[in-house]
Amino acid sequence: MTVSEMAKELSLTAVSGADGERNVSGVYVGDLLSWVMGRAQSGNVWITIMSNINIVAVASLADVSCVVLAEGVVPDEGVCKTAEQKGVNIFTTEKTAYQIAKELADLSL
Amino acid sequence: MNEAVKLHFLVDGEDFTSAGQASVQVKKSLRELGIAPEIIRKVSIAMYEGEINMVIHAGGGEADVLIYEDRIEIHLNDNGPGIANIDLAMQEGFSTAPDNIRSLGFGAGMGLPNMKRYSDSIQIDSALGKGTRILMVVQL
Ligand SMILES: Nc1ncnc2c1ncn2[C@@H]1O[C@H](COP(=O)(O)OP(=O)(O)OP(=O)(O)O)[C@@H](O)[C@H]1O
Numbered sequence: 545m546t547v548s549e550m551a552k553e554l555s556l557t558a559v560s561g562a563d564g565e566r567n568v569s570g571v572y573v574g575d576l577l578s579w580v581m582g583r584a585q586s587g588n589v590w591i592t593i594m595s596n597i598n599i600v601a602v603a604s605l606a607d608v609s610c611v612v613l614a615e616g617v618v619p620d621e622g623v624c625k626t627a628e629q630k631g632v633n634i635f636t637t638e639k640t641a642y643q644i645a646k647e648l649a650d651l652s653l
Numbered sequence: 654m655n656e657a658v659k660l661h662f663l664v665d666g667e668d669f670t671s672a673g674q675a676s677v678q679v680k681k682s683l684r685e686l687g688i689a690p691e692i693i694r695k696v697s698i699a700m701y702e703g704e705i706n707m708v709i710h711a712g713g714g715e716a717d718v719l720i721y722e723d724r725i726e727i728h729l730n731d732n733g734p735g736i737a738n739i740d741l742a743m744q745e746g747f748s749t750a751p752d753n754i755r756s757l758g759f760g761a762g763m764g765l766p767n768m769k770r771y772s773d774s775i776q777i778d779s780a781l782g783k784g785t786r787i788l789m790v791v792q793l
């Protein structure tokens with residue numbers, strides 16, 4: 545499944561749609577950046593409430609397929625622009641991390 | 654072609670908005686050189702943690718990445734306060750990061766353990782008041 549297809553299934557809002565054709569595989573939930581860095585797998589959907597600029601470098605370097613900001617969190621100014629430039633997909637949603645993870649599990653992710 | 658490819662970066666200790674920039678640039682360069690994705694990920698993670706540590710704990714520093722035929726070396730040098738007890742600092746969960754830094758998602762005390770885990774060898778030379786020099790090697 546691609547990032548765009550996954551986002552459509554979950555009705556997520558794209559705030560940086562850099563590479564919608566990328567494939568998604570697996571899910572990682574976490575807000576502490578060095579945990580994400582060390583434990584997320586390449587291609588994962590990363591669910592977090594952390595929205596400052598540092599998530600862009602972490603998402604890029606950990607090579608996750610996209611970031612999903614839960615609980616209605618809105619990214620800081622400049623984050624979306626930088627994310628577009630660095631090829632990082634970011635979505636927002638009012639859903640909780642649990643709801644998102646459950647819906648992704650229902651999609652067999 | 655035995656000459657190493659050399660990349661040099663000044664890591665700004667003031668500017669949090671561009672933290673990680675050197676690592677992102679290295680990732681891009683390694684891609685252009687056709688290095689395997691698993692290797693790029695190892696180098697990216699190990700270098701990012703070291704780069705961020707120089708920003709958070711040492712007020713910035715310098716990074717040199719040398720790409721040889723058989724390995725990639727990541728050299729990190731700073732003139733920060735140094736690490737009092739390296740064995741303690743290497744333990745998962747140990748952190749001296751202040752609250753304002755923790756609120757950004759740092760300070761889990763997982764950076765140095767990640768550097769160890771994602772490099773094939775790590776050498777840390779640090780002393781209080783002298784700064785910190787780190788060499789990480791990832792085999793190709
Ligand atoms: N370059 C450095 N100069 C001075 N002290 C350092 C340096 N790098 C690490 N340290 C010390 O070692 C501790 C552990 O580092 P580590 O990267 O594992 O965790 P952290 O940076 O505190 O949190 P995290 O990396 O999980 O965000 C730091 O809190 C700091 O006290």
Ligand SMILES: [Mg+2]
Pocket residue numbers: 578702705706760763764765
């Ligand atoms: Mg750290």
